[in-house]
Amino acid sequence: MWFPVNPKNVEELTQRLPTEGSKVKVEFMVSSYDIPEAVRGFYSEEKDRFIIEFKYIGNEPAKPQLQDDYVTFMVGKNSGRLYGIEIDVKTLGVEEVELRMQISKIKDEVRKTLDNLIQKPINRLRQDNYRLTQKALSEIEDKLYSPLSERGVVTSKK
Amino acid sequence: MLRQELSEKVNYFLQKVKYISGGIVLFISALLKANVPDIPFISFFVNICQHNAWWIIISFTCVGGLSQLLNNRIGSPDIWRIVQHILDQYREEVFGKDESTRKDAEHFHRITLFKHCKWRWALIRWPCSGWLIPAARSGSRTKTKIQCFLASKEHPDEAEGVAGQTWARNREVKVFNLPDLSVNSAPEDNIIEYAKKAFVSKEWISNRMKRNRRGLQCRSLLGICIEVKGIPWGALVIDSRNPEPSQLKKIRSSKLKAYESILSRLLERL
Numbered sequence: 001m002w003f004p005v006n007p008k009n010v011e012e013l014t015q016r017l018p019t020e021g022s023k024v025k026v027e028f029m030v031s032s033y034d035i036p037e038a039v040r041g042f043y044s045e046e047k048d049r050f051i052i053e054f055k056y057i058g059n060e061p062a063k064p065q066l067q068d069d070y071v072t073f074m075v076g077k078n079s080g081r082l083y084g085i086e087i088d089v090k091t092l093g094v095e096e097v098e099l100r101m102q103i104s105k106i107k108d109e110v111r112k113t114l115d116n117l118i119q120k121p122i123n124r125l126r127q128d129n130y131r132l133t134q135k136a137l138s139e140i141e142d143k144l145y146s147p148l149s150e151r152g153v154v155t156s157k158k
Numbered sequence: 159m160l161r162q163e164l165s166e167k168v169n170y171f172l173q174k175v176k177y178i179s180g181g182i183v184l185f186i187s188a189l190l191k192a193n194v195p196d197i198p199f200i201s202f203f204v205n206i207c208q209h210n211a212w213w214i215i216i217s218f219t220c221v222g223g224l225s226q227l228l229n230n231r232i233g234s235p236d237i238w239r240i241v242q243h244i245l246d247q248y249r250e251e252v253f254g255k256d257e258s259t260r261k262d263a264e265h266f267h268r269i270t271l272f273k274h275c276k277w278r279w280a281l282i283r284w285p286c287s288g289w290l291i292p293a294a295r296s297g298s299r300t301k302t303k304i305q306c307f308l309a310s311k312e313h314p315d316e317a318e319g320v321a322g323q324t325w326a327r328n329r330e331v332k333v334f335n336l337p338d339l340s341v342n343s344a345p346e347d348n349i350i351e352y353a354k355k356a357f358v359s360k361e362w363i364s365n366r367m368k369r370n371r372r373g374l375q376c377r378s379l380l381g382i383c384i385e386v387k388g389i390p391w392g393a394l395v396i397d398s399r400n401p402e403p404s405q406l407k408k409i410r411s412s413k414l415k416a417y418e419s420i421l422s423r424l425l426e427r428l
Contacts, residue, residue, distance in 0.1 A: 031330055
């Protein structure tokens with residue numbers, strides 16, 4: 001289920017040219033194509049991963065970009081925009097802790113990798129997009145990870 | 159000439175060329191296996207066709223293929239009519255529903271779709287520089303002699319106009335409160351400032367003012383990048399005679415974003 005988002009820091013990312021005493025205002029704003037419209041999170045039985053996906057007004061094929069042992073980003077082939085995050089919850093080693101801490105660990109991992117992505121962007125031109133996806137995630141964190149709560153995160157196959 | 163007009167003029171002709179070429183290729187291919195009859199004129203015709211079949215088939219196959227290619231490049235009139243409708247609806251949504259602008263003439267506030275092309279005929283400047291050329295405009299007025307803007311992939315800093323800067327930066331570019339150049343003998347300082355803030359040269363402004371006896375009446379501009387499959391395709395430019403149109407705050411509304419999304423999907427076919 002898609003959750004509509006409206007990242008509130010879009011205007012903060014606007015660059016304004018100095019007016020130099022003139023009345024003319026020139027601003028460079030974030031492209032509408034970089035602003036996520038909706039987010040969803042679900043557990044994929046097929047891939048055995050928790051997947052977060054972002055929806056935009058445009059669309060393009062996405063390619064995987066491995067971030068670390070647990071997280072893979074799906075980025076646009078042409079634009080480098082962030083289309084999805086795949087978390088390998090089994091490798092993350094959450095089986096041995098209780099559910100609340102499992103979800104907390106996954107959230108921390110996602111936040112950490114997104115922070116890294118903003119610091120070291122895959123595509124420097126998409127830095128605003130990465131900030132907006134981070135903001136969008138923080139707005140709906142509880143609703144987004146609810147499929148994990150319902151499922152019990154990892155019913156580890158012993 | 160905007161794309162809708164161009165496609166309406168040439169689409170019918172190119173379709174005919176394609177089908178006639180196909181018909182000739184089929185006919186000549188069939189004649190290759192024909193027995194030459196004893197009737198004088200017909201036997202002469204069949205012999206000529208059979209002897210020259212090799213270049214007739216190749217030539218007309220190429221002609222048919224080129225016609226189809228050209229037709230695909232220009233785009234079908236149906237798609238351009240839908241693009242025109244979207245631009246009209248977009249304009250209506252931004253300016254047509256607002257009390258302060260809904261009674262204004264349609265050419266006071268316009269929406270122009272620019273497409274990026276690597277090449278165009280340009281007698282003054284090098285034609286392969288990379289250009290943003292007008293593809294469609296809202297309304298039914300001021301649809302001829304629309305300016306093209308330089309937009310080179312190798313020199314994006316030199317991209318001209320709000321359209322060029324929008325495409326080069328892949329960001330939305332907003333320019334408000336431009337000086338009023340519609341007055342007689344506009345001050346030189348105003349012309350220089352207008353040129354600088356609108357990302358064009360002073361000569362560009364002077365030429366436009368010479369061509370238009372009422373001077374330049376656009377006071378604000380907003381450029382919106384248009385992407386197709388993640389690649390910058392061109393730019394949508396909104397120009398208005400209002401120096402600071404409050405209507406442009408609606409740009410992030412879901413309805414307008416839906417129009418941009420539909421436009422991106424449509425333009426995949428062009």
